[in-house]
Amino acid sequence: MAVMRNLLKTVLQNNQGWFKASLGCAVFISCGLVQGFQNKNTEPYVLKFPTNFGSRYVIPADNPTTKEGVYLGRLLFYEKALSANNDISCESCHQQKLAFTDGKAFSTGQDGSLTARNSMSLANLLWVRNFFWDGRSPGLEDQARFPLTDAHEMGQPLSESATKLMNTRLYPPLFKKAFGSNVITGDQILKALSQFERTLISAGSDYDKYLAGNYQPTAQQVRGLQLFDSSPDAKRGIRGANCGHCHGGVKTFKELFHNNGLDSIATDLGREYFTGQSADRARFRVPTLRNIMLTAPYMHDGRFSTIEQVLDHYSEHIRKSPTLSTFLQDVSNETGGNNLALTKNEKADLTAFLGMLTDSSFISNPAFSNPHPVINP
Amino acid sequence: MSEPKFSSYRIAVNFLLLLSIAFSSHAQNKAILSVSGEVTMPLELKLTDLASFKQVSHKVKDRDGKEHEFTGVPLIGILEKAGVTTGSKLRGENLAKYVLISAADGYEVLYSLAEIDSDFTDQVIILATAKDGQLLGTGEGPFRIITPNDKKPARWIREVRSIKVMFAKN
Numbered sequence: 336m337a338v339m340r341n342l343l344k345t346v347l348q349n350n351q352g353w354f355k356a357s358l359g360c361a362v363f364i365s366c367g368l369v370q371g372f373q374n375k376n377t378e379p380y381v382l383k384f385p386t387n388f389g390s391r392y393v394i395p396a397d398n399p400t401t402k403e404g405v406y407l408g409r410l411l412f413y414e415k416a417l418s419a420n421n422d423i424s425c426e427s428c429h430q431q432k433l434a435f436t437d438g439k440a441f442s443t444g445q446d447g448s449l450t451a452r453n454s455m456s457l458a459n460l461l462w463v464r465n466f467f468w469d470g471r472s473p474g475l476e477d478q479a480r481f482p483l484t485d486a487h488e489m490g491q492p493l494s495e496s497a498t499k500l501m502n503t504r505l506y507p508p509l510f511k512k513a514f515g516s517n518v519i520t521g522d523q524i525l526k527a528l529s530q531f532e533r534t535l536i537s538a539g540s541d542y543d544k545y546l547a548g549n550y551q552p553t554a555q556q557v558r559g560l561q562l563f564d565s566s567p568d569a570k571r572g573i574r575g576a577n578c579g580h581c582h583g584g585v586k587t588f589k590e591l592f593h594n595n596g597l598d599s600i601a602t603d604l605g606r607e608y609f610t611g612q613s614a615d616r617a618r619f620r621v622p623t624l625r626n627i628m629l630t631a632p633y634m635h636d637g638r639f640s641t642i643e644q645v646l647d648h649y650s651e652h653i654r655k656s657p658t659l660s661t662f663l664q665d666v667s668n669e670t671g672g673n674n675l676a677l678t679k680n681e682k683a684d685l686t687a688f689l690g691m692l693t694d695s696s697f698i699s700n701p702a703f704s705n706p707h708p709v710i711n712p
Numbered sequence: 713m714s715e716p717k718f719s720s721y722r723i724a725v726n727f728l729l730l731l732s733i734a735f736s737s738h739a740q741n742k743a744i745l746s747v748s749g750e751v752t753m754p755l756e757l758k759l760t761d762l763a764s765f766k767q768v769s770h771k772v773k774d775r776d777g778k779e780h781e782f783t784g785v786p787l788i789g790i791l792e793k794a795g796v797t798t799g800s801k802l803r804g805e806n807l808a809k810y811v812l813i814s815a816a817d818g819y820e821v822l823y824s825l826a827e828i829d830s831d832f833t834d835q836v837i838i839l840a841t842a843k844d845g846q847l848l849g850t851g852e853g854p855f856r857i858i859t860p861n862d863k864k865p866a867r868w869i870r871e872v873r874s875i876k877v878m879f880a881k882n
């Protein structure tokens with residue numbers, strides 16, 4: 336730094352006026368460039384998570400996570416003015432106490448109609464690379480646009496949302512702080528929401544404590560974990576539920592799309608709608624199992640209301656079709672069997688393990704709750 | 713009573729079989745493999761486009777524990793066609809290139825470029841299109857990577873949709 340200062344001093348003392356002027360210009364311009372990426376009034380928000388989650392995520396360079404942006408995003412997440420009739424916010428379908436789901440098979444939009452698919456949990460989205468059940472959206476900023484503007488969800492153009500927020504006393508100074516501009520734009524709404532969503536990290540369950548060596552699971556939970564992670568091998572006497580094949584690893588999801596045998600003839604084409612390839616028929620995202628006991632009903636259409644029904648499905652009711660995942664074919668705990676054939680006790684063991692994925696600190700974290708004053712609680 | 717029942721059952725089965733064959737061959741013809749990233753010519757390949765490449769076969773033991781003969785084209789040949797820095801050009805910073813291969817279900821595996829190049833290794837990694845003389849079916853094909861020297865077949869990625877050549881950046 337001292338060297339730089341001396342150099343600058345020498346340059347400024349020994350050179351002509353035009354050189355000083357252009358040097359000043361260059362400094363001014365480069366400051367402007369830096370400001371474009373991070374507003375100088377903002378403080379970086381440090382995302383905290385256990386190292387075993389890994390750092391395979393990308394935060395867009397034009398939307399760094401800042402304390403101001405995250406707080407604004409949290410206000411917007413709970414803001415009903417973002418819907419056409421001022422009666423729905425993101426929270427309506429993503430309630431914190433239910434790990435940001437709504438407990439319904441399908442959700443009701445501003446026009447009174449139902450959504451096409453089940454509301455997904457918003458946990459650990461930082462690591463998700465393809466959003467929605469069909470993975471059609473490559474990033475959070477892009478994803479948020481759909482529920483905000485779709486006629487069957489919040490149903491309001493982003494420009495209209497921006498205008499509404501401009502006419503409040505609350506929002507203009509907060510947007511100014513977060514993004515350094517006097518005009519609120521739809522883009523900034525998407526960015527702020529995404530910043531908040533990146534902070535929704537669930538890593539405080541009993542399972543995490545167990546992995547860190549701070550929790551002693553029950554014998555039943557240990558058996559459940561063993562089944563969860565094992566592939567069945569009848570010949571060698573190994574029993575397994577094979578869950579880990581798609582839900583393995585600490586995040587309990589892999590970035591995969593599979594047809595999990597719900598129907599022999601699909602009513603929802605799933606990923607095929609997006610890719611146009613018939614090989615993708617009825618393939619859906621492998622969702623996270625974190626907080627799974629809180630996020631019923633299950634599957635893209637919410638057809639199963641209990642975890643027992645889900646386990647029964649994978650154990651005994653897989654339906655064949657041309658695109659059925661190869662991982663769900665001819666996998667059995669019985670020699671020559673064609674389904675998993677888990678026992679009643681094994682299903683109970685698995686349920687006990689899945690309960691370890693409930694993160695009470697996540698659903699009660701005050702940093703994720705509604706920041707607006709509640710008038711009629 | 714039992715006879716007509718049996719034959720109508722057979723007709724139904726045959727019909728379903730026909731349907732599934734029609735389905736899978738339709739899917740095969742439509743499936744496209746993209747080659748992109750650090751290439752001079754991005755490629756969008758269909759199964760039929762591979763006929764002009766050199767064909768190679770490997771007899772290897774698959775996940776089912778049985779030996780199968782996989783036939784396809786050397787992966788390096790496809791990379792050469794796309795203008796990737798192979799052979800004499802695979803030096804200096806190009807040694808920091810990797811090949812990310814993705815499947816229809818989102819599964820991904822990675823090879824370093826040098827692992828695939830014939831100047832570096834005698835192993836011929838192939839993009840297989842047939843197994844034991846039959847085109848690869850749904851769930852496996854139309855394209856699958858076979859890496860004979862890999863003891864564990866986890867990188868024998870099925871349903872390949874995309875091959876991306878990238879620079880390692882850190």
